[in-house]
Amino acid sequence: MHFSIPDTQELGSPTYTVYNIHINGSYHCFLRYKQLHSLNEQMRRHCSSLSLPPFPPKRFLPLTNGQLETRRSGLEQYLQIIGQDARIARLPFLQQFFQRAQMDTALAEGNVASDSEEKQLEVEVYTNPNGAQLLINCNVQQNASLLLKSVCRELKLPDELMKLFCLYLMRKKRESDELVLVRRLMDFESPYITRLHAQPCELLLRTCYWDSSWDAKLYGNKVALNLLYNQTVADVSREWVVICSPGLGRQLSHLQMQGRCLEYMNVVRDLPSYGCLQFEAANVDYPDPKTVALVSIGNKELSLRTARGAKIYETKFRVTRMRSWRVSVTHNALESRHEPSQLQLAFEYLIAKQTLRWITISSDQAMLMSVCLQAMVDQLLHGGGGKPAPSSDDEQDAGATSSASTPSSVSSTSTSTCASTSYSTTTTASMTTPPVKFLAQDLTPKSKQQRLTTSRTFGAVFFRNDGEAGAHVANEAFEGIGDDDL
Numbered sequence: 001m002h003f004s005i006p007d008t009q010e011l012g013s014p015t016y017t018v019y020n021i022h023i024n025g026s027y028h029c030f031l032r033y034k035q036l037h038s039l040n041e042q043m044r045r046h047c048s049s050l051s052l053p054p055f056p057p058k059r060f061l062p063l064t065n066g067q068l069e070t071r072r073s074g075l076e077q078y079l080q081i082i083g084q085d086a087r088i089a090r091l092p093f094l095q096q097f098f099q100r101a102q103m104d105t106a107l108a109e110g111n112v113a114s115d116s117e118e119k120q121l122e123v124e125v126y127t128n129p130n131g132a133q134l135l136i137n138c139n140v141q142q143n144a145s146l147l148l149k150s151v152c153r154e155l156k157l158p159d160e161l162m163k164l165f166c167l168y169l170m171r172k173k174r175e176s177d178e179l180v181l182v183r184r185l186m187d188f189e190s191p192y193i194t195r196l197h198a199q200p201c202e203l204l205l206r207t208c209y210w211d212s213s214w215d216a217k218l219y220g221n222k223v224a225l226n227l228l229y230n231q232t233v234a235d236v237s238r239e240w241v242v243i244c245s246p247g248l249g250r251q252l253s254h255l256q257m258q259g260r261c262l263e264y265m266n267v268v269r270d271l272p273s274y275g276c277l278q279f280e281a282a283n284v285d286y287p288d289p290k291t292v293a294l295v296s297i298g299n300k301e302l303s304l305r306t307a308r309g310a311k312i313y314e315t316k317f318r319v320t321r322m323r324s325w326r327v328s329v330t331h332n333a334l335e336s337r338h339e340p341s342q343l344q345l346a347f348e349y350l351i352a353k354q355t356l357r358w359i360t361i362s363s364d365q366a367m368l369m370s371v372c373l374q375a376m377v378d379q380l381l382h383g384g385g386g387k388p389a390p391s392s393d394d395e396q397d398a399g400a401t402s403s404a405s406t407p408s409s410v411s412s413t414s415t416s417t418c419a420s421t422s423y424s425t426t427t428t429a430s431m432t433t434p435p436v437k438f439l440a441q442d443l444t445p446k447s448k449q450q451r452l453t454t455s456r457t458f459g460a461v462f463f464r465n466d467g468e469a470g471a472h473v474a475n476e477a478f479e480g481i482g483d484d485d486l
Contacts, residue, residue, distance in 0.1 A: 001089050001186070002327060002367060003079035005072055011108075017068065019075060021101070023083075024183055025329065025343060025367035027197050028098065029105035036075055039097055043082070046093060053081040095188035103141045106193045112140045119192050123151050123167070123203045126230035129237065131204075140192045144185040151205055157223050164217060165227075166208035167191065169201045179238060180280055183368045184208070206231060210298065210376050212275045215265065229261040232268055240278040240296070241271055275299055277372060282363035286315070295361060297372040300380065302347075317359070319376050321350040327370045345369045 004022045009030060011018055018030040033056075040055040056074035063071065082088045106112045117140045124131045136150050144167050152162045169182040182201055185191060195201055207218075207228060218224035233256060235241045243249045248267070255264040268274050276298030284293045284304060293304040302317045325347035343366035351357045361369065 001083035002370070003076065003083045004329060005076040005079070006329075008068065008072060017063075019072060021079070021098075023098070023186065023189075024371065025327075026183065026194070028189070029101040030108075031101055033071065033075070035101070036078075039094075040078070042093060042097075043088070046091065047088060050085075050087065052088075053078050099141070099143055099188040099190065102190055102193055106140070106190075106196070111193065111196050115139075115141050121147065121192060121195075121203060123147075123205055124170075125151065125155060125205045126227050126234060127155070129230045129233040131230075131234065138192065141190055142192070143188050144191050145187040147191050148205075155223055155227070157227070158221060161218065161221060161224050164207055164209055164214065164224075165205055168204045168206055169194065169198055170204045171201045179204075181277060181365070181368060183365075184371060210275065210300075210372075210379055212269055212299075215269065219262065225261060229265060232265060232274075235278075236268065238278075240273070240276065241268060242273045244271065272299065273303075276303070277368075279363060279365045279369065282361050282365075284359065284361050286357075286359045293361075295363065295365075295369065297369060297376075300376055302369075302373065317347070317349055319373060319380065322373070323348040323350065323356060325370065325373060327366050343367060347373075 002024050004025075005019045006022060007020050009018050009020060010016070011030075016032060018032050019036070020030050021028050037055070037058065040052075043052055054074075055078055056071045059067065082094075088094065103112075103115050107115065119138060119140055121136050121138055122133045123136055125134050126132075134151060134154060136147065136154065138147055138150065142150075148162060148165065148167055149159075151167075152159070152165065157165075167185045169185060171180050171182060172178065173180065181204075182198065185194065185203075191203060195203070205227070215228060218228045232241070236243065236252065243252070252264060252267060255267065273296065276296040279295040279297070281292050282295050284291050284295075286304065287306075291306055293306045296303045296305070300319045302319070302322075304315045304317075306313050306315070325345060328344045328346070330342040342362060343364055344360055344362050345366040346358050346360040348356050348358050363369070
């Protein structure tokens with residue numbers, strides 16, 4: 001999870017400060033310092049075997065503007081570090097905390113009347129190539145994992161195949177009806193509340209794995225195969241899957257007309273762009289500054305398609321050559337809760353022997369790109385099996401019921417310690433995601449405009465600790481490249 005706290009609010013009478021929490025680039029909730037302090041105390045009780053980052057200390061006098069900014073920055077770095085450690089991020093009590101915080105914020109802001117309120121949500125599903133709207137009854141605090149179960153059961157999809165699907169937030173352009181993926185929903189968030197902050201977004205059911213060999217898991221079930229087939233036909237029609245020749249296009253059209261699903265899938269699966277997610281056109285600095293490119297991610301690659309004259313050129317960047325990457329955001333403090341002004345994904349790439357270069361992509365979908373890269377590295381570092389990472393329900397199938405009883409605001413009179421602790425990314429073989437280390441980097445310009453605009457890197461992702469505090473961390477897959485591979 002990528003956390004940021006771009007700004008604060010003053011609420012209540014007498015007034016108190018709340019911190020606006022963004023997760024994966026989107027506004028999630030607001031929290032008071034004492035709520036986060038209580039979370040930290042809970043973390044230290046439950047995670048005694050882990051080295052947790054320092055937590056900003058309590059102060060017993062009103063904070064000056066400078067002290068408030070220092071606390072905001074410290075809380076942000078604290079959340080960023082725990083969010084990048086998969087062992088911590090998947091803890092049920094942590095996810096329940098943020099699920100309840102989202103609900104409490106929606107109640108305080110008047111977005112929902114009660115946490116027992118019942119609503120209907122539309123989810124687009126690929127029961128045909130054009131997609132169909134499935135209407136699901138849900139409680140406003142029902143999390144995405146439980147909604148996914150409801151959708152799959154409505155479709156009569158077996159429970160054992162549910163883990164191969166996930167819910168995305170998406171929007172469609174009015175002028176072209178083109179589909180744009182915004183982000184994948186986290187297991188613990190409320191889809192209903194999330195949609196309120198992301199209008200006019202809709203919900204979409206898609207497969208969630210990156211290794212196409214897992215298609216075989218779906219072939220044995222008629223409902224699952226139908227969903228996969230119609231999703232693939234839709235991807236071909238919107239040119240997410242690139243058809244290499246007119247003859248191949250005619251062959252696929254013929255198979256589609258005859259309803260020969262398996263043969264259609266076997267043909268498409270051999271195409272290089274099958275299994276990739278397509279992103280909107282973005283500004284990149286490769287090969288030249290201010291280049292406009294279509295970005296796609298999949299098959300262990302990030303691909304850029306650029307137009308030069310009448311020709312289309314495609315450049316592929318392999319994940320195994322990415323030494324590291326980071327996501328940065330520039331917020332306007334007056335509008336940051338709703339509209340981050342700029343998102344960037346930058347990755348350090350082995351261009352040639354002994355030559356590394358940072359390549360930057362400016363896109364509103366930069367956070368989703370980072371999540372996709374992370375998922376592909378998961379597979380590389382864990383045998384390439386492509387098995388989706390376990391959801392929080394695998395660890396505790398409590399869902400919204402248990403989280404509803406978990407308080408997110410608990411006063412505490414104890415003083416938190418601020419002893420310096422080292423952050424270790426050492427993991428056991430049972431981990432299902434690669435060890436990552438977050439290196440926060442404050443890029444705030446030291447100017448008079450500091451109060452209005454802040455810019456910071458909050459999603460730097462590196463792999464495997466090299467033991468030197470603060471140093472760059474190497475990707476194990478990157479280290480395995482030999483000269484003959486260049």
